Amino acid sequence: MASQRDYDLFVIGAGSGGVRAARVAAAHGAKVAIAEEYRIGGTCVIRGCVPKKLLVYGAHFAEDLEDARRFGWHVQDAKFDWPTLRDNVLSEVTRLSGLYNQTLDNHKVKVFNQRAVITGAHSVRVGDRQITSDVILIATGARPHVPEAPGCEYGITSNDAFHLEQLPRRMLIAGGGYIANEFAGVFNELGVKVTLVNRSDVILRGYDAQIRDRLLQISMIKGIQFLFNSPIERVVKEPNGALTVHMPSGAVECDALMFATGRVPNTEGLGLESAGVETDENGAVRVDDESRSTCPSIYAVGDVTNRVQLTPVAIREGQAFADTVFGKKPTKVDYDCIPSAVFSHPPLAGVGLTEGDARNKYGAVKVFTADFRPMKNVLAARNERALYKIVVDAASERIVGAHMIGPDAPEILQVLAVAVKAGLRKSQLDEVVAIHPTMAEELVLFK
Numbered sequence: 001m002a003s004q005r006d007y008d009l010f011v012i013g014a015g016s017g018g019v020r021a022a023r024v025a026a027a028h029g030a031k032v033a034i035a036e037e038y039r040i041g042g043t044c045v046i047r048g049c050v051p052k053k054l055l056v057y058g059a060h061f062a063e064d065l066e067d068a069r070r071f072g073w074h075v076q077d078a079k080f081d082w083p084t085l086r087d088n089v090l091s092e093v094t095r096l097s098g099l100y101n102q103t104l105d106n107h108k109v110k111v112f113n114q115r116a117v118i119t120g121a122h123s124v125r126v127g128d129r130q131i132t133s134d135v136i137l138i139a140t141g142a143r144p145h146v147p148e149a150p151g152c153e154y155g156i157t158s159n160d161a162f163h164l165e166q167l168p169r170r171m172l173i174a175g176g177g178y179i180a181n182e183f184a185g186v187f188n189e190l191g192v193k194v195t196l197v198n199r200s201d202v203i204l205r206g207y208d209a210q211i212r213d214r215l216l217q218i219s220m221i222k223g224i225q226f227l228f229n230s231p232i233e234r235v236v237k238e239p240n241g242a243l244t245v246h247m248p249s250g251a252v253e254c255d256a257l258m259f260a261t262g263r264v265p266n267t268e269g270l271g272l273e274s275a276g277v278e279t280d281e282n283g284a285v286r287v288d289d290e291s292r293s294t295c296p297s298i299y300a301v302g303d304v305t306n307r308v309q310l311t312p313v314a315i316r317e318g319q320a321f322a323d324t325v326f327g328k329k330p331t332k333v334d335y336d337c338i339p340s341a342v343f344s345h346p347p348l349a350g351v352g353l354t355e356g357d358a359r360n361k362y363g364a365v366k367v368f369t370a371d372f373r374p375m376k377n378v379l380a381a382r383n384e385r386a387l388y389k390i391v392v393d394a395a396s397e398r399i400v401g402a403h404m405i406g407p408d409a410p411e412i413l414q415v416l417a418v419a420v421k422a423g424l425r426k427s428q429l430d431e432v433v434a435i436h437p438t439m440a441e442e443l444v445l446f447k
């Protein structure tokens, strides 16, 4: 018997996970609605991966223009205009958001441009309307975490960084993860005096130590300052508008303070208690390996579940959910060997186990590295070395991790991730003939 409810599926949040789930479920024949309280596209499209990557491209021209001279190009009076880059990036974001809207329209997904709140196992409230649905999907993502020390309200987050009226002269970025290192790179290239302040003594925990160290070295040479073991105690706004940031090691004055101190799942005020949906100690929705919450008719995908906060993972979770629940094709997401990258200057990327983790897991491992100055950097007189590294389990000879830093590292690593995921052996890389001259050829020439 057909359901008496308004929809087969109601999705809350039109970001990477929610949009994929909505359109795939609709393609499977479900009657679907989606609610979005801000802009269709979510974090990745509106204030994450996409505008960030465009800023990274924009910032990199600073080095390209400098290097151009050694290649015979004289670019006179090169000047950078922040409003031009900012506004062009924001227009591209608007164009992409429109495409996401169109996709939903094409799949006959009803869009509510409003906040939705759960009111029961099969019901949500949108504005003053009660809507019923057989299944509800929570895909509300996460938001920046801001520490609670006095004066932290004067700081901005990555959400605001895309909209700055003008570039500050001096910026302090709190955090040592993805966002901190990516934005430190962008603003430093654009001429801002950047200080990265981290409460611990490492950057990018989770990445291979040698690769992280290389980024730290290069970033310092490029002019980024690092302060470690420096939790922020308080922030004072001076009469001239500057901010003084106090830490145990001393105080630093800046014109803008940006927090990149992690992201918290968007579950507050979502009505989860009305349906018995449980959260963990970080506020993330607890789900099983089919993304089902503790309420059988309610599922959750993406950052709100705090499994792996990456767009391709949210998309896979959305797809697997829709195929399982509406496509008669039970699918589980495979979380093994997820490649990832940091779009710093230069970028870095990794897949599989770090050297340290591999030693803990396998005992005996073989490590192969290529530490070289890319040809382009040599002619540009840019003293910046790339580092490629693979980690091999000595017993099986299989490659269990690959890590790299250098120009285009994420592009190259995406392909190498296929080899690692497929469980190839180092000898199988050796069998491949190099493409010369490239940086990537180092991967088949490891000694």
Ligand SMILES: Cc1cc2nc3c(=O)[nH]c(=O)nc-3n(C[C@H](O)[C@H](O)[C@H](O)COP(=O)(O)OP(=O)(O)OC[C@H]3O[C@@H](n4cnc5c(N)ncnc54)[C@H](O)[C@@H]3O)c2cc1C
Pocket: 012, 013, 014, 015, 016, 017, 018, 035, 036, 037, 038, 039, 041, 042, 043, 044, 045, 047, 048, 049, 050, 052, 114, 115, 116, 117, 139, 140, 141, 142, 158, 179, 266, 270, 301, 302, 303, 304, 308, 309, 310, 311, 312, 314
């Ligand atoms: C600065 C930055 C850079 C990033 N760069 C990368 C990158 O390079 N590569 C990568 O893989 N990942 C990157 N990420 C992470 C990536 O953006 C997220 O992992 C991904 O967007 C998560 O998708 P999601 O569907 O879970 O949530 P989101 O995309 O955040 O979507 C959730 C949506 O739900 C809406 N919403 C929330 N509550 C409600 C409600 N009650 N009612 C209606 N709507 C609601 C929100 O407005 C939002 O649009 C980056 C993140 C940031 C912040």
Ligand SMILES: NC(=O)c1ccc[n+]([C@@H]2O[C@H](COP(=O)([O-])OP(=O)(O)OC[C@H]3O[C@@H](n4cnc5c(N)ncnc54)[C@H](O)[C@@H]3O)[C@@H](O)[C@H]2O)c1
Pocket: 147, 174, 175, 176, 177, 178, 179, 180, 182, 198, 199, 200, 204, 231, 232, 260, 261, 262, 263, 308, 309, 310, 340, 341, 342, 343
């Ligand atoms: N290139 C990419 O794929 C990319 C880019 C940006 C963001 N992301 C995703 O978004 C997520 C969030 O990014 P992020 O950089 O905010 O988080 P993160 O988890 O990468 O780093 C958070 C950093 O903040 C520090 N920190 C946490 N609480 C703090 C506090 N109270 N005071 C001072 N420091 C504190 C941590 O030590 C850590 O260094 C990432 O986990 C990532 O999955 C991915």
